[in-house]
Amino acid sequence: MSFHPDSDLQGTIARLFVHPVKSCAGTEVREAVLTEAGLELDRAWMVVDAQGVFLSQRTLPRMALVRPRVVGQDLVLQAPGLPDLRLLAGAAEGAATVTVWKDTVPAQDMGEAAARWLGAFLGQPCRLVRFDPAHRRLSSMGWTGGLEAPNRFSDGFPVLVASEASLADLNQRLAAAGHGAVGMERFRPNVVLGGVEAFDEDRVDGVRIGTGGGQEAWLQLVKPCARCPIPDIDPATAESHPAVGDTLRSFRQDKRLDGAITFGMNAIVRQGAGQVLRVGQPIAADLRFD
Numbered sequence: 001m002s003f004h005p006d007s008d009l010q011g012t013i014a015r016l017f018v019h020p021v022k023s024c025a026g027t028e029v030r031e032a033v034l035t036e037a038g039l040e041l042d043r044a045w046m047v048v049d050a051q052g053v054f055l056s057q058r059t060l061p062r063m064a065l066v067r068p069r070v071v072g073q074d075l076v077l078q079a080p081g082l083p084d085l086r087l088l089a090g091a092a093e094g095a096a097t098v099t100v101w102k103d104t105v106p107a108q109d110m111g112e113a114a115a116r117w118l119g120a121f122l123g124q125p126c127r128l129v130r131f132d133p134a135h136r137r138l139s140s141m142g143w144t145g146g147l148e149a150p151n152r153f154s155d156g157f158p159v160l161v162a163s164e165a166s167l168a169d170l171n172q173r174l175a176a177a178g179h180g181a182v183g184m185e186r187f188r189p190n191v192v193l194g195g196v197e198a199f200d201e202d203r204v205d206g207v208r209i210g211t212g213g214g215q216e217a218w219l220q221l222v223k224p225c226a227r228c229p230i231p232d233i234d235p236a237t238a239e240s241h242p243a244v245g246d247t248l249r250s251f252r253q254d255k256r257l258d259g260a261i262t263f264g265m266n267a268i269v270r271q272g273a274g275q276v277l278r279v280g281q282p283i284a285a286d287l288r289f290d
Helices: 061-065 112-122 164-176 243-249
Strands: 009-018 027-029 031-035 045-048 067-071 074-079 082-087 094-100 103-109 127-131 159-163 191-194 206-212 215-226 260-271 276-278 282-285
Touching: 009 031, 009 276, 027 067, 045 094, 061 112, 074 112, 082 112, 094 127, 112 127, 159 164, 159 215, 164 191, 164 243, 164 260, 206 260, 206 276, 243 260
Parallel strands: 159 191
Antiparallel strands: 009 027, 009 191, 009 282, 031 276, 045 127, 067 074, 074 082, 094 103, 103 127, 159 260, 206 215, 206 282, 215 260
């Protein structure tokens, strides 16, 4: 029997990504535990400047070349020209107060070794911090309908959903303009849907995921994801070219966000915290007509 056979859309989870350190390279995984604040350890760490303000590829494209891996609960950092740095799960060396966009939150400083390693690669003083799990940083209730939806160091919401078909549509447009195709990594999603039409994720309220044993998770899609220059940065080289942003601007300006270009949908976790999402799991959704 198919999963929610009466739903308007059916498909599968095609890909899953976790981004342990905000704005550094993501890791593609076959499965991940879903928590109320997103996939486990997604955006659990963040790089900050000397004033405790978050750093990102917007101003430091080289962050794309820092490749974090989670081994058990430890964090391993890799980057060209530097030896790997392994930070033990309990390696925090003190408390910190940091700023991510408009939010000031408590965090755990990961110590001098991490600061030296990152500073050497990024070329400026910085620190690595871990999100304080005792703190609840809430997503914008103006978009969640008043629901409390915690997230860690993400830009504002716990989960980002995109689809393979949306990327294929963009790549067709890039090819027509004489540009090369780009990978999904540029858009930094967590859950990538397969088997749906291009930009169907824009047109549904929620995505139900069959997690096995008769259980399901439910992601409510609440806000289009406005795009900054990061998708223009090649994650393999950290070099920037405006083709992606220019192409999106030609057909993806969203009135709901005052004309900002969008790709993907921000989501909150309505059901299923503690369950495991896996590539290949069935998904179902109903179209929203508004």
